[in-house]
Amino acid sequence: MDLAMVGLGRMGANMAERLVRGGHRVVGHDPNEEVMARAAEKGIESSATLAAAVDALPTPRIVWLMVPAGPLIDKLITELEPLLSQDDIVIDGGNSMYKDTVRRAETLQKRQVHAVDVGTSGGVWGLQEGYSMMVGGETAVVDSLRPLFESLAPDADKGWGHVGPNGAGHFTKMVHNGIEYGMMQAYAEGFAIMERKDFDLDLHQIAEIWRHGSVVRSWLLDLTADALEKNPSLEGIAPYVSDSGEGRWTVNEAIELEVSAPVITLSLLERLRSREPDSYGDKLLSAMRNEFGGHEIKKG
Structure with missing residues (x-):
């Protein structure tokens, strides 16, 4: 053609x-x-x-x-x-x-x-x-x-x-990308927990184990394993995650249709949070804890 x-x-x-x-x-x-x-x-x-x-x-x-x-x-x-x-x-x-x-x-x-x-x-x-x-x-x-x-x-x-009909292809892709946000966030959180633990875990090794036979295997996990092999400490990567719009549209659609979508919604909000180098909201939370309970404020 x-x-x-x-x-x-x-x-x-x-x-x-x-x-x-x-x-x-x-x-x-x-x-x-x-x-x-x-x-x-x-x-x-x-x-x-x-x-x-x-x-x-x-x-x-x-x-x-x-x-x-x-x-x-x-x-x-x-x-x-x-x-x-x-x-x-x-x-x-x-x-x-x-x-x-x-x-x-x-x-x-x-x-x-x-x-x-x-x-x-x-x-x-x-x-x-x-x-x-x-x-x-x-x-x-x-x-x-x-x-x-x-x-x-x-x-x-x-x-x-x-x-x-017209629109259905892009609608389906929008939801596809919303699901992708949630899956990526779950992987990121799980590997962050393992990285924090004092077992000296080899995260690339674990990703490779999970790629075969595990119920959490996926192409995203394949790519995660590739990334961890190339850069185990993720050196040089800023903790800033962009979004291209489809996640927002998916969340808006869920609200319009009155469908509960907490995982996709929170994964989007976490991306927004990643862009806050100096969070006013977190500072206010610390100030409130000091006001009601006298909890120590960590100086910035």
Whole structure:
């Protein structure tokens, strides 16, 4: 199949390369010329403009967006609208908020252009391992794209699926990432407890033991073991954990749906707490303990 890949950052470029390996033709577009040059070395055709990328495709055209969630996607869709024709397909493979995805799909449908949302997991390992993809959109349209998903997935019939209408793919990926927050936090807390104990535990060894036969084995544990092997003391790593938005959206959705999600919620709050080098709240707690009980205040 022929398609345009817009946005050739690390993940977009890796996905495009995997598609080329699968026998598909990919016309790439990215504003960064160095990125485009690297993509060309991997068999991805180069296009200087979005319009040229679209024009290079046979109809119905497939345009796959791999750009950060937010206003940039709206800007690209606005630019694409006059370039597209009836039955063309726009795929958003990033981590967009599903409500935005539903809105964008409705906008494109007015021009008789199809929208598909692909919640994509796999990160930097996806090129060699394959990608997990949660696909939202019209059934007939998703079916027409099956060869692309089969090439990107770990196996043709594994790791991807059509989960529902427009928005369902990104909604499912949002919850996926919320679960990821909770799992990561549990691993972090468990290893922190072991690191604190005076048994002189080899945490990399323990991670390797747990990777085989244990009920807590997972790909995240595999990556934890890799990290501990490379840097057992985690030297040079600041205790600052970012979040990319999906955890917040998951917590907000849980509140809207009145679903109790304490693990995901607390894991998000712990990430926020990690960014407080000088916590006013903790200082106030210490002051309160001194006021009601005369407890000693540790001077900063």
